[in-house]
């Protein structure tokens with residue numbers, strides 16, 4: 025396979041990667057590879073052992089990236105990496121707790137030590153604790169903000185400047201419908217996801233001139249461990265499916281293509297955006 029040729033475009037400051045038409049392969053396989061291959065890239069996927077994060081980790085790895093998945097539970101991490109390596113992918117895991125600053129920082133260093141500094145950072149680890157809003161205590165607030173918002177901020181601060189220095193980087197956050205509207209007890213979760221969309225825009229503003237994009241993927245209702253309570257109620261599941269335009273709820277695999285696109289060179293001109301992968305839920 026031909027290694028994609030990159031050329032540098034002067035932006036007045038540093039440079040960012042893009043390919044000119046004459047550098048693109050003209051064969052069908054080569055053309056697709058030039059657009060979307062992640063060969064030679066390294067990726068860190070938090071929450072990569074379950075649900076949406078696991079599907080994204082698999083997609084990035086199968087597109088050629090060396091992927092580190094980070095979460096707490098070793099059994100799920102091991103199973104994820106075993107599945108990927110059995111498919112011939114390059115993958116490894118790091119166990120870290122993103123609910124404390126120390127855990128976030130230690131996890132970042134451990135992840136970077138495996139395949140080197142990441143070119144692609146996916147923040148999929150998330151929690152949704154739902155006490156009634158009037159009973160939301162300091163602990164729920166602090167834990168939610170640390171896992172859902174502070175970890176993406178600190179990981180971005182740790183890896184973003186290096187990506188900018190190298191002239192290529194991709195930061196992908198997973199937000200929520202609750203970033204845009206109150207919905208099934210948004211609570212602290214909705215606040216954290218709204219701020220995460222703002223974080224993506226701030227990161228995009230800071231680093232896009234240096235080839236680092238920051239975007240968010242916005243799910244609808246996806247049947248994962250995160251929302252077991254809702255998923256176990258067939259009436260609610262059917263009602264949520266009916267609110268989409270496609271007529272079904274989301275699957276973790278629905279995020280694979282969008283993640284590869286946002287991680288690849290082909291999305292160089294897409295930054296600070298929210299891409300809704302929700303079957304039309306948000307516009308119905």
Ligand SMILES: NC(=O)c1ccc[n+]([C@@H]2O[C@H](COP(=O)([O-])OP(=O)(O)OC[C@H]3O[C@@H](n4cnc5c(N)ncnc54)[C@H](OP(=O)(O)O)[C@@H]3O)[C@@H](O)[C@H]2O)c1
Pocket residue numbers: 070071072073074075076077094095096097098100120121122123147148149150151152171198199200201242243244245246247248249250251
């Ligand atoms: N499912 C949906 O309908 C939906 C809708 C909108 C947005 N989202 C967002 O999509 C993302 C993925 O959600 P999902 O549905 O795929 O959930 P999931 O299946 O529950 O996966 C969550 C992942 O985060 C990890 N995690 C949780 N707390 C952590 C901590 N303190 N430290 C390190 N890792 C931690 C979990 O692993 P460990 O437990 O082993 O740590 C797991 O790998 C989340 O950000 C969520 O808010 C999901």
